[in-house]
Amino acid sequence: MDGIHDLGGMQGFGPVPWSASEPSFHASWEGRVFALASLAIAAGVANPDAFRHAIERLDPVTYLTAGYYGRWLAATELLMKERAGKTLSPLASPGTLRAVDGAPRFALGDRVRTRRLHPSGHTRLPRYARGLRGTIALVHPSFVFPDTNAHERGENPEHVYAVRFAARELWGEGAEEGVQVYVDCFEGYLEPDVP
């Protein structure tokens, strides 16, 4: 989904609120939010990918102004409404690591190009890294594929790769020198980069 959550490279947000005089200690409610979210996921209200996608579907103003807790609450309400009356099915197996048949398609050092996807549903390929050329920097294990799992269309696990992009490839001539950006890409997001 080309939503407000996909913030990489967006401009206009100003300085990182890092050394604010207002303390940013961890409030105890953060732990409660985490615990409740874990319980809800375990009870089958939503799997973690559907949870993330619910947050992504909040309207942009709510997303940017509600804060962490507000976003989580709003997403939970949305999911409860959508799932009212349906039977819940607790998570089949914990975690996201899954075995796949077959070897990884790509190897360290391979040149790849990310697809120019624009799905309306959940995806984990950020907009700033689509349709661009990179190099396989790490070959990771295989994981549940969020793009289908978020919509209960199956786990369909795939290998994941850390793809290295030169900053200039991502941002053009104004890019900072000496910067590489690594994005973890599912195999389905990639195709070989043929000259």
Added chain:
Amino acid sequence: MPDRPLDTTGPVAPPRRNGELVFGAPWESRLFGLTMALHRAGVFRWDEFREHLIAAIGEWEREPGASAWRYYERWQVALERLLAAKKLCSPVDLDGRTRALAARPAGHDHR
């Protein structure tokens, strides 16, 4: 060796998760900072504060149903008593200032 007043374990120790302090609200961290600042300025010895904290926690433990457990409420009771004992801040002064702050127009950001 740096001064390390805080208990890291036991009933008197402030709540932590993975080594980091946990506060339920900004005022708690403010209170914590105020206490440490006063201690570092030499206003009291840490064991003096700690005794009051132990006493305040003990009072709650004797009547646990009377109020919800909140660590930093116990801490605040302890600090107020310590400052009163040292004649640095009387309950009357504190009540008065609290009332004055409460009388501010609505919309003021209470930390």
Added chain:
Amino acid sequence: MSPHDHDHDHDAAFALRTEALEALMTERGLVPPGAIEAIVRHYEQDVGPLNGARVVARAWADPAYRARLLADATGAIAELGFSGPQGEHMVAVENGPRVHNVVVCTLCSCYPWPVLGLPPSWYKDPAYRSRIVREPRRVLAEMGLALPEDVEIRVWDSSAEIRYLVLPERPAGTEGWDEARLVPLATRDAMIGVARAASPGDGDRA
């Protein structure tokens, strides 16, 4: 009045009383200006997640552990007893004189909970998420870390389930230090990659 309202009023009463206490103490000259902010910042930034700090301290003190951490971070971290949600597959990325690593989740706020606890607010903020992938040298400089042009910056976007831990450079002046002494130098900001590890004599640590 609902339990939530009651809690809120109760909380507000304590907040007010704390504010009054602070005002009186400051007015009476018992608290130097800026002292509270400095303390709060110290605890926020310097007294950080112990799990991650132990991993880093061990890697600094023990070259064999460092090698295991770089080859299989999940396994090496589990050796110390740390594992759990958002830490199923970990990768440690090592800083060096010519390479600096920094971690983000541009799409949400994914973070290596088992070693670093909950993410700080700024990490989840749109300003960090949007800017660190696009102008990292500038953002890091704004956050107090100036990196010369000949240092390569590697930004890791945690877009899948892999979680990254930065292994900062070991500070100078710590030769012969044992693990326990090194732990307080491995700050959370250094393990995310927005700061260097603390140096000996950077101020007392609790």
